[in-house]
Amino acid sequence: MFEARHSMDAPTTTSADNGTSGGVDGWFTPRRKPATEPEGERDTAAASEPAEISPAPPISVLDASPPSLPAAASVVSGMPAPEAQEASPDAVLVRRTMVEIAPVADKVTSYFYALLFVRHPDLRSLFPPAMDTQRDRLLKALLTAAEHIDNTPVLVDYLQNLGRGHRKYGTRPEHYPAVGECLIGALSRYAEAVWDEETEAAWVRTYTTISQVMIDAAAADELRAPAWWYAEVVAHDLRTPDIAVLTVRPDQPYPFLAGQYTSVETPWWPRVWRHYSFASAPRSDGLLTFHVKAVPAGWVSNALVHRARPGDVIRLGPPAGSMTVDHATDSGLLCLGGGTGIAPIKALVEDVAEHGERRPVEVFYGARTDQDLYDIDTMLRLQQSHPWLSVRAIIDQQAHLQLPDAIREYGPWNEYDAYLSGPPGMIRSGVDALRNVGIPADRIRHDAVEELVSASG
Numbered sequence: 001m002f003e004a005r006h007s008m009d010a011p012t013t014t015s016a017d018n019g020t021s022g023g024v025d026g027w028f029t030p031r032r033k034p035a036t037e038p039e040g041e042r043d044t045a046a047a048s049e050p051a052e053i054s055p056a057p058p059i060s061v062l063d064a065s066p067p068s069l070p071a072a073a074s075v076v077s078g079m080p081a082p083e084a085q086e087a088s089p090d091a092v093l094v095r096r097t098m099v100e101i102a103p104v105a106d107k108v109t110s111y112f113y114a115l116l117f118v119r120h121p122d123l124r125s126l127f128p129p130a131m132d133t134q135r136d137r138l139l140k141a142l143l144t145a146a147e148h149i150d151n152t153p154v155l156v157d158y159l160q161n162l163g164r165g166h167r168k169y170g171t172r173p174e175h176y177p178a179v180g181e182c183l184i185g186a187l188s189r190y191a192e193a194v195w196d197e198e199t200e201a202a203w204v205r206t207y208t209t210i211s212q213v214m215i216d217a218a219a220a221d222e223l224r225a226p227a228w229w230y231a232e233v234v235a236h237d238l239r240t241p242d243i244a245v246l247t248v249r250p251d252q253p254y255p256f257l258a259g260q261y262t263s264v265e266t267p268w269w270p271r272v273w274r275h276y277s278f279a280s281a282p283r284s285d286g287l288l289t290f291h292v293k294a295v296p297a298g299w300v301s302n303a304l305v306h307r308a309r310p311g312d313v314i315r316l317g318p319p320a321g322s323m324t325v326d327h328a329t330d331s332g333l334l335c336l337g338g339g340t341g342i343a344p345i346k347a348l349v350e351d352v353a354e355h356g357e358r359r360p361v362e363v364f365y366g367a368r369t370d371q372d373l374y375d376i377d378t379m380l381r382l383q384q385s386h387p388w389l390s391v392r393a394i395i396d397q398q399a400h401l402q403l404p405d406a407i408r409e410y411g412p413w414n415e416y417d418a419y420l421s422g423p424p425g426m427i428r429s430g431v432d433a434l435r436n437v438g439i440p441a442d443r444i445r446h447d448a449v450e451e452l453v454s455a456s457g
């Protein structure tokens with residue numbers, strides 16, 4: 001009955017980082033209008049680990065199960081609300097199913113994975129041993145994509161990222177029909193009241209489209225990049241009792257852009273991936289750095305901060321995220337980095353410096369206390385070397401205000417592009433503050449909040 005029409009001969013594996021979802025908004029609740037316009041960005045995300053249940057994500061970022069939505073998450077979160085579009089007949093049927101299953105989302109998830117692992121026990125090994133709160137990443141990603149099936153350009157971008165990202169999980173083209181059957185099995189059971197032949201046909205077409213884009217993107221990526229990289233820890237600097245700066249050496253060249261993030265798996269938690277932003281622009285020695293804060297119950301973050309030592313080998317997924325510098329313009333950069341969110345901001349500053357540009361870069365670095373400003377020395381050194389750079393530390397306790405509030409006291413910002421990196425709450429209020437001071441949405445970049453929320457751990 002369910003028959004995927006993808007070309008199954010395309011080689012692929014997958015990885016993906018995406019993490020959509022999450023936390024606060026259930027997968028089936030109407031999506032809030034994103035703070036920024038579509039365009040993608042990240043998850044953008046991602047970066048250091050968000051609190052264990054938070055979004056991205058992604059990004060980000062994200063992850064216990066293979067499939068989830070990450071970088072693309074930013075894209076998806078930027079999509080117009082479905083209701084705002086003129087829906088195709090398939091989209092109407094897909095959304096009707098979603099409304100029907102919304103109240104029993106947990107049951108649908110459990111049933112979907114039960115079906116998948118009973119019918120296809122070989123697929124169990126693609127998922128982490130402990131299917132915790134992240135277990136529904138795959139399903140969420142698929143449902144999010146289905147919900148936005150009419151928004152083709154944005155969706156394709158999102159799904160391509162998702163397909164590439166899934167290579168690291170070992171996903172193969174032949175896995176997609178198995179997942180599709182179980183998806184339809186779970187949906188038909190819990191959306192019984194609205195399920196009919198037409199609805200099933202709409203889901204088959206939708207899923208076939210989704211999986212085809214993912215398979216094709218993964219196959220194309222296989223020709224130019226590994227599914228994952230091994231990277232040896234070469235330095236581990238514990239800056240505070242719970243924040244470490246890690247430097248790693250990938251086993252082969254790792255191309256990325258300043259402002260992007262990747263997914264990381266440690267040897268202690270196999271198949272559990274989390275997103276971290278690169279804390280430096282690409283370096284001539286090929287080394288990569290990450291700022292990691294150990295969060296309560298965060299498996300990966302605690303392993304990286306408290307257990308990892310030089311000589312340990314971790315795995316990295318592909319780079320993702322679009323919080324990158326547009327070198328075609330000479331606008332100033334207004335950067336807000338909260339806590340370990342300063343990591344990609346530092347990378348952006350290095351990127352501007354390397355391009356020899358003289359554009360003003362204004363960094364606001366927020367932290368709860370001055371002890372939490374673990375990277376202020378580096379930022380001040382950069383400020384000393386670059387006359388176009390200004391760094392201001394905003395300490396909550398001293399300033400009696402939070403990071404986003406501080407920008408109102410400076411400016412004007414109408415000639416600036418804005419970059420935000422930090423906890424989801426900071427991103428949300430930061431976007432509001434930036435819009436209020438007149439920066440248009442298409443000049444505000446950040447990783448997807450969903451990604452950050454779901455990254456956890």
Ligand SMILES: NC(=O)C1=CN([C@@H]2O[C@H](COP(=O)(O)OP(=O)(O)OC[C@H]3O[C@@H](n4cnc5c(N)ncnc54)[C@H](O)[C@@H]3O)[C@@H](O)[C@H]2O)C=CC1
Pocket residue numbers: 043044045046047048049050051261277293337338339340341342343344366367368369372394396401402403404420421422423424425426429430446447452
């Ligand atoms: N690409 C990205 O967006 C990145 C995001 N992160 C995320 O940043 C977070 C860092 O955690 P911590 O260091 O514990 O940060 P934190 O929770 O100590 O917050 C740092 C600062 O951000 C501001 N802030 C926090 N919550 C806010 C809110 N609701 N409204 C307004 N301002 C707020 C405050 O100024 C605060 O001092 C993690 O969630 C991590 O996932 C980290 C790296 C990159």
